Amino acid sequence: MERIHVSVRARPLSPEDAKNSPWRISGNSIFLPNQTSCKFEFDRVFEEKCKTAEVYLARTKDLVAAAVRGFNGTVFAYGQTSSGKTHTMRGSASEPGVIPLAVYDLFKTIHEEVDREFLLRMSYMEIYNEEINDLLAPEHRKLQIHESIERGIFVAGLREEIVASTEQVLGLMEFGESHRHIGETNMNVYSSRSHTIFRMIIESREKNEDADSDNTCDAVRVSVLNLVDLAGSERAAKTGAEGVRLKEGSHINKSLMTLGTVIKKLSEGVESQGGHVPYRDSKLTRILQPALGGNANTAIICNITLAQTHADETKSSLQFASRALHVTNCVHVNEILTDAALLKRQKKEIEELRAKLLDSHSEHLEEEILSLRNALLKAELERERMALELEEEKKAQGERERRLQEQAKKIENLSSMVLCSNKNENHDIYKKEKRRETWCPGKLSRETTYELNSKDEEKSLVKPGRVECFSGPLLPFEELDEAGAVESCKEEEHNKNDLQEDFIFPNPLALLHVTSRRKLPTRKKSLPIVENSELEEIQAEYEDLLIKFETERIMSEIQLDYLRSRLVEADLSQEEKFKESFAENKTCKAHGCASDKLSESEAILVIKQLQEKITVLEMEKSSSQQNLDCVIELATEQTISAKEKYDEVPSFNVLCFELYLP
Ligand SMILES: Nc1ncnc2c1ncn2[C@@H]1O[C@H](COP(=O)(O)OP(=O)(O)OP(=O)(O)O)[C@@H](O)[C@H]1O
Numbered sequence: 152m153e154r155i156h157v158s159v160r161a162r163p164l165s166p167e168d169a170k171n172s173p174w175r176i177s178g179n180s181i182f183l184p185n186q187t188s189c190k191f192e193f194d195r196v197f198e199e200k201c202k203t204a205e206v207y208l209a210r211t212k213d214l215v216a217a218a219v220r221g222f223n224g225t226v227f228a229y230g231q232t233s234s235g236k237t238h239t240m241r242g243s244a245s246e247p248g249v250i251p252l253a254v255y256d257l258f259k260t261i262h263e264e265v266d267r268e269f270l271l272r273m274s275y276m277e278i279y280n281e282e283i284n285d286l287l288a289p290e291h292r293k294l295q296i297h298e299s300i301e302r303g304i305f306v307a308g309l310r311e312e313i314v315a316s317t318e319q320v321l322g323l324m325e326f327g328e329s330h331r332h333i334g335e336t337n338m339n340v341y342s343s344r345s346h347t348i349f350r351m352i353i354e355s356r357e358k359n360e361d362a363d364s365d366n367t368c369d370a371v372r373v374s375v376l377n378l379v380d381l382a383g384s385e386r387a388a389k390t391g392a393e394g395v396r397l398k399e400g401s402h403i404n405k406s407l408m409t410l411g412t413v414i415k416k417l418s419e420g421v422e423s424q425g426g427h428v429p430y431r432d433s434k435l436t437r438i439l440q441p442a443l444g445g446n447a448n449t450a451i452i453c454n455i456t457l458a459q460t461h462a463d464e465t466k467s468s469l470q471f472a473s474r475a476l477h478v479t480n481c482v483h484v485n486e487i488l489t490d491a492a493l494l495k496r497q498k499k500e501i502e503e504l505r506a507k508l509l510d511s512h513s514e515h516l517e518e519e520i521l522s523l524r525n526a527l528l529k530a531e532l533e534r535e536r537m538a539l540e541l542e543e544e545k546k547a548q549g550e551r552e553r554r555l556q557e558q559a560k561k562i563e564n565l566s567s568m569v570l571c572s573n574k575n576e577n578h579d580i581y582k583k584e585k586r587r588e589t590w591c592p593g594k595l596s597r598e599t600t601y602e603l604n605s606k607d608e609e610k611s612l613v614k615p616g617r618v619e620c621f622s623g624p625l626l627p628f629e630e631l632d633e634a635g636a637v638e639s640c641k642e643e644e645h646n647k648n649d650l651q652e653d654f655i656f657p658n659p660l661a662l663l664h665v666t667s668r669r670k671l672p673t674r675k676k677s678l679p680i681v682e683n684s685e686l687e688e689i690q691a692e693y694e695d696l697l698i699k700f701e702t703e704r705i706m707s708e709i710q711l712d713y714l715r716s717r718l719v720e721a722d723l724s725q726e727e728k729f730k731e732s733f734a735e736n737k738t739c740k741a742h743g744c745a746s747d748k749l750s751e752s753e754a755i756l757v758i759k760q761l762q763e764k765i766t767v768l769e770m771e772k773s774s775s776q777q778n779l780d781c782v783i784e785l786a787t788e789q790t791i792s793a794k795e796k797y798d799e800v801p802s803f804n805v806l807c808f809e810l811y812l813p
Pocket residue numbers: 161162163199230231232233234235236237238239339341342343344381382383384454
């Protein structure tokens with residue numbers, strides 16, 4: 152970004168005007184001493200005595216040099232009429248202006264550029280009453296402005312003379328000046344009535360002695376150097392313009408006002424904010440568009456007069472110049488590529504991009520490797536952390552298992568002590584006299600039942616397995632073997648089925664339930680952890696067992712009573728049937744009933760059959776009695792054992808609780 156360079160040049164004053172001048176110049180600032188707010192700062196301020204060469208050197212010389220290198224450049228003089236614009240830009244024979252100085256410098260610089268070859272063209276045009284006239288071809292009038300991608304903004308039909316020397320240029324310039332509109336006003340005898348644009352088009356390319364060399368570039372740089380002498384703003388009252396001059400002055404003022412608006416907009420940053428800049432409102436601003444906020448180095452020379460009578464116009468010119476200080480341009484080299492140059496350029500760019508790509512790719516790979524290494528390091532750290540945690544967990548688990556084993560062992564020892572004691576006591580209990588008499592509240596007395604059983608035992612051919620099953624010492628229910636329990640259950644089931652052929656028990660499942668208790672797991676042995684809550688559970692379980700045993704005992708007694716009653720009923724029934732049959736036979740014999748064919752031998756046969764039935768019933772009764780006795784005995788034994796164990800539980804609980812105390 153390049154800011155517009157603004158300098159101020161004050162024209163010489165007459166001694167009388169110098170005395171009355173309200174303006175003061177100090178360094179690069181100019182101000183009105185009696186108005187503190189009216190002070191302007193510029194890049195340069197040239198006082199009356201300064202020569203044009205000094206003005207040229209201040210900035211224009213650099214622009215010319217840049218134009219040779221391919222940068223566009225524009226210098227224009229701005230100011231009210233008779234302020235010295237033409238004097239500054241064109242000059243005179245005794246004091247050449249900026250344009251001849253630039254032309255001279257341009258050719259000088261070109262000749263110094265030994266590595267490049269140049270092609271220079273010049274054009275000269277004026278904007279008169281908003282019409283573009285070609286000063287090098289006076290017949291070319293009212294030219295139009297066009298715009299294209301290749302050429303940008305250009306004036307169609309404008310003659311561009313190829314020039315090769317300063318003299319040639321200056322000669323053409325003289326020719327153009329001869330066709331420029333100049334008029335006499337009250338303020339200037341030779342007043343410019345049009346804006347003139349002197350243009351140098353500079354094309355150059357590298358000198359190419361070896362056409363096949365890849366190191367050479369056929370790119371053509373094209374730059375435009377505009378040196379503009381604007382018409383001066385004027386007030387008709389002062390210039391005394393009438394008729395044509397008044398019309399010229401109107402167009403001049405209108406276009407200068409548009410230029411002022413464009414500069415104002417640009418200085419406010421309207422263009423960068425996407426706002427509208429009215430370049431098209433005048434031919435001048437349209438042609439100078441690249442120089443105003445575009446691709447050009449631009450310098451403004453603001454010509455002023457310090458005379459008291461033109462203080463307002465001077466103030467207005469300084470305000471315009473001050474705004475221009477805030478306008479920036481974007482400058483770059485303009486190059487045109489031929490096909491060959493384009494191919495070479497593209498080849499070169501491809502090589503450069505390939506090199507960059509390789510660099511960036513290698514950088515990318517290095518970054519990727521670095522990130523992967525970091526990720527690997529993180530993963531290893533995480534793995535080590537997890538391994539440590541696992542090791543600690545294993546240790547803790549081992550410690551827990553060890554403690555559990557110790558506690559289980561202690562509990563088992565205590566439990567076995569308790570159970571051994573039960574075993575011994577159970578064994579003693581088995582050896583004691585049977586307590587069935589206390590369990591028989593039914594209709595039959597124990598003696599009666601015992602007598603029946605003892606009689607039946609002698610006659611009975613049926614030997615239920617239950618008798619063999621309970622022939623050994625009765626084990627505590629916790630230690631009963633499951634296989635033995637299953638076998639016993641099967642035998643018991645078999646015997647029960649035999650019994651049930653003729654008898655219907657009130658609740659056969661009650662017996663099975665009693666034997667099923669043997670299937671309970673040995674809780675003490677499998678108990679891994681004994682806690683207070685589990686001790687409470689053991690107590691509750693013992694209580695449940697007591698209740699169940701008590702229930703089963705009551706059920707057994709009920710069944711026993713029921714069977715006894717059935718036996719008695721069966722005995723009575725048999726006796727009655729025998730009596731009835733005997734009576735019937737006797738009656739038949741006494742009445743001599745011819746129809747009755749029963750003989751005495753048949754009666755005996757019936758009696759025998761009945762007796763056999765009685766025998767079978769008695770056997771079955773005996774078997775049932777034995778079975779029930781076994782059940783009762785088992786229930787009794789287990790109830791006693793459970794009670795004893797339950798009595799042992801408090802002390803056992805205390806022992807277990809003490810195991811958990813640290
Ligand atoms: N710095 C200067 N030194 C000597 N003479 C000057 C200087 N500036 C201007 N003049 C003289 O002042 C007169 C008017 O100058 P000039 O024509 O350049 O004004 P201008 O701004 O171009 O006016 P216009 O806008 O009407 O064309 C000329 O005679 C010129 O020689």
